Amino acid sequence: MRQEIKWSTYRKVPILMVDEDVQLNDSSVIVSSLKTYLASKEKNMADILRCYPEMKSVNEGGKEVMEYNNKYWLMLSEADTALVYPEKGMQKEEMKWRKWADDWLVHLISPNVYRTTGEALASFDYIVREGKFGSLEGFFAKYVGAAAMFIIAKRLKSRHNLQDDVRQDLYKAVNDWVAAIGKTRKFMGGDCPNLADLAVFGVLRVMEGLQAFDDMMANTKVKHWYRRMETATQNHQGRH
Ligand SMILES: N[C@@H](CCC(=O)N[C@@H](CS)C(=O)NCC(=O)O)C(=O)O
Known part of the structure; x- marks a missing residue:
């Protein structure tokens, strides 16, 4: 319910908290970050998240919404990319x-x-x-x-x-x-x-x-x- 995410400035679900300090918003960002993490063990979540910067954009209805850059992209080295794809x-x-x-x-x-x-x-x-x-x-x-x-x-x-x-x-x-x-x-x-x-x-x-x-x-x-x-x-x- 809305009141259950009062603590967050981002007001949609899902939200994933990692170790109570890294907050991942947006399901595609969550999926891409987790997959990046699993496929490249050496990176930590905070570093991975920095590769998906937020930006405000306007949706089809004219409303201002939060968008995330690169959200369908995995942040992998060339070697790891070759393993996943x-x-x-x-x-x-x-x-x-x-x-x-x-x-x-x-x-x-x-x-x-x-x-x-x-x-x-x-x-x-x-x-x-x-x-x-x-x-x-x-x-x-x-x-x-x-x-x-x-x-x-x-x-x-x-x-x-x-x-x-x-x-x-x-x-x-x-x-x-x-x-x-x-x-x-x-x-x-x-x-x-x-x-x-x-x-x-x-x-x-x-x-x-x-x-x-x-x-x-x-x-x-x-x-x-x-x-x-x-x-x-x-x-x-x-x-x-
Ligand atoms: N693009 C976002 C969309 C999230 C979304 O719209 N969530 C809905 C519930 S399914 C929500 O929280 N709506 C509340 C609102 O828009 O204020 C994602 O994939 O996570």
């Missing part, structure tokens, strides 16, 4: 699809999970069930939240130029993703997931348990890759 084009492809997940795929979630009043209520029922709400607070959060997000989702739909039938954008997006992996690879990273696989999985996973997710699984080709990702993330099988 053994083949030509792997690094560029990973960056392209991580950016796609942040700039396009993620914007399909709200319009899809708050598409109808019934779906908005189901989404908030899930949020309230999983979150820390008192029973009265939860009751209000569910109905007020669902109504607000139903309206906001329509605004997001037009801001990001989605089709009238928002499911079609979702289906096309995940089918494009599966096509980019192709028939010969298990993951975009090859035999193990890379950071693009992780980013796309992270976005799709938040819809689990909702109608949008079931519709996507039934009407697209993403199912096999998605099931492989579930197993891979549970068993810590990321590329290293």
Whole structure:
């Protein structure tokens, strides 16, 4: 909840604290920093973080937001880069699809999970069930939240130029993703997931348990890759 991150000037989640003094903001910065750390043991987090400087920018809605330079880039020596990306084009492809997940795929979630009043209520029922709400607070959060997000989702739909039938954008997006992996690879990273696989999985996973997710699984080709990702993330099988 908002009050739980009062101590931070950056007001979004996730935030990762390292040893109670280094604060990592933004999920892509967190992922790139952790991956850099794991792949190049000699650097410390504070030094790594300095490679992702913040800058203020203006978003599609005209609002001032914090952006982070280089957020899809790993800060590795040439030798370490060759270990993480053994083949030509792997690094560029990973960056392209991580950016796609942040700039396009993620914007399909709200319009899809708050598409109808019934779906908005189901989404908030899930949020309230999983979150820390008192029973009265939860009751209000569910109905007020669902109504607000139903309206906001329509605004997001037009801001990001989605089709009238928002499911079609979702289906096309995940089918494009599966096509980019192709028939010969298990993951975009090859035999193990890379950071693009992780980013796309992270976005799709938040819809689990909702109608949008079931519709996507039934009407697209993403199912096999998605099931492989579930197993891979549970068993810590990321590329290293
Ligand atoms: N680009 C950021 C986006 C983070 C973000 O928007 N988080 C939402 C929750 S999913 C949030 O905290 N929103 C609160 C706000 O915007 O004030 C990231 O990937 O971490």
